[in-house]
Amino acid sequence: MRRSPLLWAAAIAVYAFLYIPLLVVVIFSFNDSKLNAEWVGFTFDWYRKLAANQEMRAAAINSLFIALVAAGLATVLGTMAGIAMHRYKSKLLPILALTPVAMPEILLGVSLLIFFISVLGEESLSLLTVIIAHTTFCIGFVAIIVRARLSGMDESIFEAARDLGATPWQTFRLVTLPLIMPGVVAGALMAFTLSIDDFVITFFTAGAGVPTLPLTIYTMIKVAVTPEVNALSTLFMLLTLTLIVLAGRLAPDALRGKG
Amino acid sequence: MTAPTETRTRAGRLTRLFVSGPPVIFLVVFFLVPALIMVVASFRFPGEFGALAPMFGAAPGVETGFTVENYGFFFGDSIYAQIFIKSFGVAGLTTLICLVMAYPVALLIARSPKRYRDMMVLLVILPFASNFLVRVYAWMIILGPLDLLFSRFAVIVGMVYVHLPFMILPLYTNLEKHDPALLDAAQDLGANAWQRFWRVTFPLSLPGIFSGSALVFIPVLGMFAIPEILGGKDDWLVGNLIKESFLGTRDWPFGSMLSLMLTIAVLAIAMMASWLAQRGVARA
Numbered sequence: 001m002r003r004s005p006l007l008w009a010a011a012i013a014v015y016a017f018l019y020i021p022l023l024v025v026v027i028f029s030f031n032d033s034k035l036n037a038e039w040v041g042f043t044f045d046w047y048r049k050l051a052a053n054q055e056m057r058a059a060a061i062n063s064l065f066i067a068l069v070a071a072g073l074a075t076v077l078g079t080m081a082g083i084a085m086h087r088y089k090s091k092l093l094p095i096l097a098l099t100p101v102a103m104p105e106i107l108l109g110v111s112l113l114i115f116f117i118s119v120l121g122e123e124s125l126s127l128l129t130v131i132i133a134h135t136t137f138c139i140g141f142v143a144i145i146v147r148a149r150l151s152g153m154d155e156s157i158f159e160a161a162r163d164l165g166a167t168p169w170q171t172f173r174l175v176t177l178p179l180i181m182p183g184v185v186a187g188a189l190m191a192f193t194l195s196i197d198d199f200v201i202t203f204f205t206a207g208a209g210v211p212t213l214p215l216t217i218y219t220m221i222k223v224a225v226t227p228e229v230n231a232l233s234t235l236f237m238l239l240t241l242t243l244i245v246l247a248g249r250l251a252p253d254a255l256r257g258k259g
Numbered sequence: 260m261t262a263p264t265e266t267r268t269r270a271g272r273l274t275r276l277f278v279s280g281p282p283v284i285f286l287v288v289f290f291l292v293p294a295l296i297m298v299v300a301s302f303r304f305p306g307e308f309g310a311l312a313p314m315f316g317a318a319p320g321v322e323t324g325f326t327v328e329n330y331g332f333f334f335g336d337s338i339y340a341q342i343f344i345k346s347f348g349v350a351g352l353t354t355l356i357c358l359v360m361a362y363p364v365a366l367l368i369a370r371s372p373k374r375y376r377d378m379m380v381l382l383v384i385l386p387f388a389s390n391f392l393v394r395v396y397a398w399m400i401i402l403g404p405l406d407l408l409f410s411r412f413a414v415i416v417g418m419v420y421v422h423l424p425f426m427i428l429p430l431y432t433n434l435e436k437h438d439p440a441l442l443d444a445a446q447d448l449g450a451n452a453w454q455r456f457w458r459v460t461f462p463l464s465l466p467g468i469f470s471g472s473a474l475v476f477i478p479v480l481g482m483f484a485i486p487e488i489l490g491g492k493d494d495w496l497v498g499n500l501i502k503e504s505f506l507g508t509r510d511w512p513f514g515s516m517l518s519l520m521l522t523i524a525v526l527a528i529a530m531m532a533s534w535l536a537q538r539g540v541a542r543a
Contacts, residue, residue: 017420018383104480107521114511200484
């Protein structure tokens, strides 16, 4: 174990770099001042203002609804894709599922914008288009997690089920699905987190009528920075934190950058 | 003997179709087709009110058909090439800073006792739990009072902050696999600490460096929000140019051409990174 003091110092500095900005946001969310400049006193006012804000509530409901439906769709399609990639060694599916994950988000955003407007019409941008867009980029993440889960498994279990006369559906429902369930759930949580967090792709596919939480934060940052943003950010942090910890519990391997 | 096998393979084929069909169809319709439409759009004209000229039944006076005009604009004015080069510069600098910052963290985690490693990795991932915009906004609060906001410096800080974990994780995954015996051997042969790092650890970590670099470089190249929020007025990168073409000037064919150029750049980088990573593995 070679861990010199210099290495420790450098690593701690980087950890501080990762955490200090977020701490600043959290601290200022309790600051009794309109300016994010100096500490004046403790208050819950910004949270109270946030709770009373109707637009914010609408945005939160949109975000939750989109994330639930998109994560549901992506989990079903992504699990199928993961199984297909593992079992049939298909060449096409990995390209289709993983390219949207690897490309800069703006490319998927603008190509879907052109697609929706030119195929479905000028007024087509809506909740539905956002859900479709989110599902498209979440499938790849679910597929990676499910495939990773499957690749650690003994193939003979599935052969045994088949030899004992199970139909493909029975094999799937009684053997495969229970075994990959932790991966499926982790994938679903991952998809939910990615969807509720997404800004860029939503930005291009939502049109004017569908504010989501990230879109609202974006508008607030661009128009006028008030400590309300701090409060919203802090709550948002808590939400995604919970989801990530939950996903980590269910599938420890999924979060270790195995993509 | 033949009959059961045949039904089995037929059932197998049906199962395969049933399992692969839905995701393939969904992704072809909502990923591949939109991508192809974008390629076609880059060779067409904008419509009457911007966007894209319709294939059929366009209003009189609106040009339809195919053109290489958009590519002509791109290569005819050096401003676009300059923005691409600037974006490559920002992405390169961000990648380099990420690498320098990520290395000590990844190395420390890899050399820590096993029972602490997961916790230390989790500590790298947790800031990710906050929304991308929140992480950018945090730097507005910090850099604002220091008079450093709305500058190229602020853009680089934001880019590094948002992408740093993408460098740490692959690097750690690589460093974790190194055999400590190699360092002992180097030490026995008289190598000092610097030599052990530079001639043993670093070359072995090249595959991790290349995959981490691709994971940082590629998203930075297409980023528009960070320059917009933290950057100076009109200090645009490719992402801003693309966003403006689609939502500002609404010249979709031009925006599609730019997106295609960005795609080509990204593919070239991804191929280079995977080639370098494989070569690194082969040499190691």
